Amino acid sequence: MTTPDYRAMLAVAVAEARQGLAEGGIPIGAALFARDGTLLGSGHNRRIQEGDPSVHGETDAFRKAGRQRSYRDTIMVTTLSPCWYCSGLVRQFGIGTVVMGESVNFHGGHDWLREHGVDVVDLADPECIAMLGNWIAAHPEVWHEDIGEDDDCGGH
Numbered sequence: 140m141t142t143p144d145y146r147a148m149l150a151v152a153v154a155e156a157r158q159g160l161a162e163g164g165i166p167i168g169a170a171l172f173a174r175d176g177t178l179l180g181s182g183h184n185r186r187i188q189e190g191d192p193s194v195h196g197e198t199d200a201f202r203k204a205g206r207q208r209s210y211r212d213t214i215m216v217t218t219l220s221p222c223w224y225c226s227g228l229v230r231q232f233g234i235g236t237v238v239m240g241e242s243v244n245f246h247g248g249h250d251w252l253r254e255h256g257v258d259v260v261d262l263a264d265p266e267c268i269a270m271l272g273n274w275i276a277a278h279p280e281v282w283h284e285d286i287g288e289d290d291d292c293g294g295h
């Protein structure tokens with residue numbers, strides 16, 4: 140089996156992140172793909188837009204994809220290392236592969252996923268790093284709220 144085109148898949152997640160940015164939100168996007176490259180669903184973080192802290196890029200993409208018989212052969216592509224909440228979703232449903240745009244601005248649960256047999260790919264994409272890095276620099280308080288850290292925690 141040939142390796143799917145992860146960069147092309149990431150472009151879908153980046154487009155979602157850009158849309159979130161245009162809406163005044165946190166620029167994190169994600170997309171769920173079938174192994175053959177079929178897009179099942181995509182979405183972006185809407186904490187600010189909807190006042191809903193449970194709408195992360197990954198959960199949004201997951202919900203948009205609707206019911207799938209099996210997740211083993213699906214690929215969750217996200218612009219950022221998945222947080223614990225989204226890493227839990229990956230394990231709960233047995234998603235086989237996680238492709239992340241970067242893990243510089245945030246180091247989530249991807250080591251844990253790898254330890255439990257999930258195929259994790261870090262594309263270290265400069266555009267993803269810059270887009271979210273610039274946003275965090277401008278909105279540090281919202282960022283710490285989003286990742287569940289209060290300001291006293293001193294960041295990550």
Ligand SMILES: [Zn+2]
Pocket residue numbers: 195196197221222223224225226
């Ligand atoms: Zn998350």
